[in-house]
Amino acid sequence: MIISAEGLTKTFTTRGRKGAKTVEAVRGVDLEVKKGEIFGVLGPNGAGKTTTIRMLATLITPDAGKATIAGHDLRKDPAAIRRELGYVSQAGGVEDTVTPRQQITMAAKIHAVADPAAATTAMLERFDLSEIADRPGRTLSGGQKRRVAIALGLVHGPPLLFLDEPTTGLDPQNRANLWDHIKTLREQGTSVLLSTHYLDEADALCDRLVIVDHGLVVAEGTPSELKREVSGDVVSLRVDDLDLASRTLAPLARDTRIDDDVLRVYVDDGEHTLPSLLRALEEQHLPLNSISLERATLDDVFLAKTGRSLRDTGAAA
Ligand SMILES: Nc1ncnc2c1ncn2[C@@H]1O[C@H](COP(=O)(O)OP(=O)(O)O)[C@@H](O)[C@H]1O
Numbered sequence: 001m002i003i004s005a006e007g008l009t010k011t012f013t014t015r016g017r018k019g020a021k022t023v024e025a026v027r028g029v030d031l032e033v034k035k036g037e038i039f040g041v042l043g044p045n046g047a048g049k050t051t052t053i054r055m056l057a058t059l060i061t062p063d064a065g066k067a068t069i070a071g072h073d074l075r076k077d078p079a080a081i082r083r084e085l086g087y088v089s090q091a092g093g094v095e096d097t098v099t100p101r102q103q104i105t106m107a108a109k110i111h112a113v114a115d116p117a118a119a120t121t122a123m124l125e126r127f128d129l130s131e132i133a134d135r136p137g138r139t140l141s142g143g144q145k146r147r148v149a150i151a152l153g154l155v156h157g158p159p160l161l162f163l164d165e166p167t168t169g170l171d172p173q174n175r176a177n178l179w180d181h182i183k184t185l186r187e188q189g190t191s192v193l194l195s196t197h198y199l200d201e202a203d204a205l206c207d208r209l210v211i212v213d214h215g216l217v218v219a220e221g222t223p224s225e226l227k228r229e230v231s232g233d234v235v236s237l238r239v240d241d242l243d244l245a246s247r248t249l250a251p252l253a254r255d256t257r258i259d260d261d262v263l264r265v266y267v268d269d270g271e272h273t274l275p276s277l278l279r280a281l282e283e284q285h286l287p288l289n290s291i292s293l294e295r296a297t298l299d300d301v302f303l304a305k306t307g308r309s310l311r312d313t314g315a316a317a
């Protein structure tokens with residue numbers, strides 16, 4: 001394990017006009033990250049992802065709990081941990097007036113890298129930044145800025161990289177490009193802890209993940225384990241009387257759930273259950289408006305564990 005954390009807890013107190021307010025941002029998070037894997041923390045906004053990562057990155061002190069990171073104790077030896085990790089914050093620090101080359105060189109010097117100029121060139125090449133290496137930061141696109149931010153976190157060659165919501169706000173093309181870079185990190189042996197509120201990102205990138213909600217881990221496993229746990233397949237159907245349809249199909253399914261104007265029916269084996277579902281609806285004279293069969297997604301896992309859809313929490317799918 002490159003990270004093992006137990007019972008991490010953090011409460012913030014803020015003073016406003018109405019007096020002190022406390023927010024239990026993280027309420028006891030356990031996680032174990034294996035060497036060389038991409039580990040995800042998936043959850044909606046406000047779930048406690050950034051706070052968890054900041055605690056593990058030694059940027060804030062947990063109120064309770066313990067962790068060992070790259071062999072060092074979080075409380076006893078934060079300085080040793082800092083040497084072993086790269087941290088890329090959610091906002092990503094790219095200066096407007098400084099060029100990528102200057103910024104990366106500066107970071108290399110701060111980390112006492114043996115040959116800062118060579119390390120910088122290597123990073124610029126690796127992240128496809130050579131062509132824009134000498135342009136001021138403000139002229140870079142969102143995707144380029146994210147790549148500079150990651151290069152800044154990696155220039156000293158840490159075995160462990162923390163990426164807090166690396167692709168938030170990027171367009172699909174830049175997102176896919178960044179995913180490729182993150183996968184390459186794994187191929188080169190870097191362990192990655194990343195947070196995201198995108199279901200498809202967690203699914204596509206993570207070897208294993210935890211799903212967090214309101215400061216707690218609600219599920220843990222590989223994407224396919226988690227999906228299997230919920231159910232094999234989901235039959236989504238639109239009918240006029242969703243409640244009657246739900247009552248009719250419940251005995252034939254593992255679970256049913258009404259999600260807006262769609263009834264979602266969780267079954268083990270969609271292909272074989274479908275005919276009996278259709279027959280039952282017909283017997284109740286419930287005409288179908290539409291029907292589709294899908295594999296369970298991580299959103300179904302979130303829904304099963306929290307009773308809400310991650311899409312409804314304001315996080316895009
Ligand atoms: N420095 C802080 N002071 C007060 N409240 C905070 C602070 N940082 C985070 N919070 C609160 O803690 C909760 C979790 O925040 P955060 O860890 O940023 O969640 P996420 O990254 O999953 O969106 C939120 O309710 C947020 O408003």
Ligand SMILES: [Mg+2]
Pocket residue numbers: 049050051090164165
């Ligand atoms: Mg965050």
